[in-house]
Amino acid sequence: MRLAIIDLGTNTFHLLIAEIFGNRFELLYKTNVPVKLGEGRINDNIIIPAAFERGINTLKDFSTTISSFDVDKVKATATSAVRSAENGSDFVKQAKSQAGIEIDTITGEEEAELIYEGVKLSGAIQGKSLIIDIGGGSVEFILCDVEKLIWKKSYNIGAARLMQQHYKSDPISDDDKNAILNHIQNQLQDLFEICEIHQPDKLIGSAGAFETFAELIIQKRKLDIDISTIKTFEFNFDEYISTTIELIAASHATRLNMPGMIPLRVDMIVMATLITNYVLGRLKINQLALSTYDLKMGILATAMEA
Structure with missing residues (x-):
């Protein structure tokens, strides 16, 4: 199975594409972009417009890359900046409508488990x-x-x-x-x-x-x-x-x-x-x-x- 993983961090968005062979894997592609989604007003629980736009544009770029690798499954995970923001759900909706990427916003406990x-x-x-x-x-x-x-x-x-x-x-x-x-x-x-x-x-x-x-x-x-x-x-x-x-x-x-x-x-x-x-x-x-x-x-x- 070919899997694309997107980690939407507060500072950086990561994209990793891997081929899975049972209990081993081969890394095919890896990149990260300093989106700074938490810029400006993270303590006010807001994703500011400039950061919102950078995030969506980065996901569009990721989507293009993912298409070129012919992946079987995409797993996109959002953490603190999205889960705590009042407009976090708007960001998730826009990611799906504009970039075709479905985001799973995970809890802090789920995040710790995956780490x-x-x-x-x-x-x-x-x-x-x-x-x-x-x-x-x-x-x-x-x-x-x-x-x-x-x-x-x-x-x-x-x-x-x-x-x-x-x-x-x-x-x-x-x-x-x-x-x-x-x-x-x-x-x-x-x-x-x-x-x-x-x-x-x-x-x-x-x-x-x-x-x-x-x-x-x-x-x-x-x-x-x-x-x-x-x-x-x-x-x-x-x-x-x-x-x-x-x-x-x-x-x-x-x-x-x-x-x-x-x-x-x-x-x-x-x-x-x-x-x-x-x-x-x-x-x-x-x-x-x-x-x-x-x-x-x-x-x-x-x-x-x-």
Whole structure:
């Protein structure tokens, strides 16, 4: 079966086309577009007109690509920006009428489940772990071990939400930083309680910002690693911490010029850094890994099991 997967994230729309042969697959095509659907008013639960138009135009382009690959099935999944927006249902209707793409808007719990399936497929889960997926609209946490998913939850503390609410300085000021950390602390109480019971010893970052963290380190150390072709990457913890200290202290212009930085993440990476480092510190975790497999690979994994 030839399957096209569309992941409509708050920042980025992804298209992946794969051929499935029983319990294995071959990747035929992969692309992503920085649509920035959550731009401007994500905390007001509105997709602004410019972002709405960018999203529909991107889906039209995806539809053209999908047609050229003669796929058997299309699975399009929308997450935080669409599910929380007052005009999210309008976007879903327009996607169908203008681009011919039927979108399934999933809950945060369903999103976390698919992220787990994707990370599991990568082989990154070696012991008791906490998976984190930092999106623009929401952040998913999944507590798991090699055999099972133990606990999962989605929180509306995504990078775009935090930026629009609290990020007013460049470089980020202590006041802005403290406002963000207080907000994170208040939101994640139940996460810390469940982790106190289960004691995960590793944090696994699902794609996104963690690919950028890895890319920054790869470029700095001139490692012969291509992020687009690997499933996992193990961070040296001290190296990760020193990289994130640089990111937080840097201005927008300095971050933009860092080898390995992509323009879409130049500011959102600061939010991702604050979230990740707070969780690492609070849970006393000093092992960190990247899984390049995320939600869209979870959809693929689910299709292979069907």
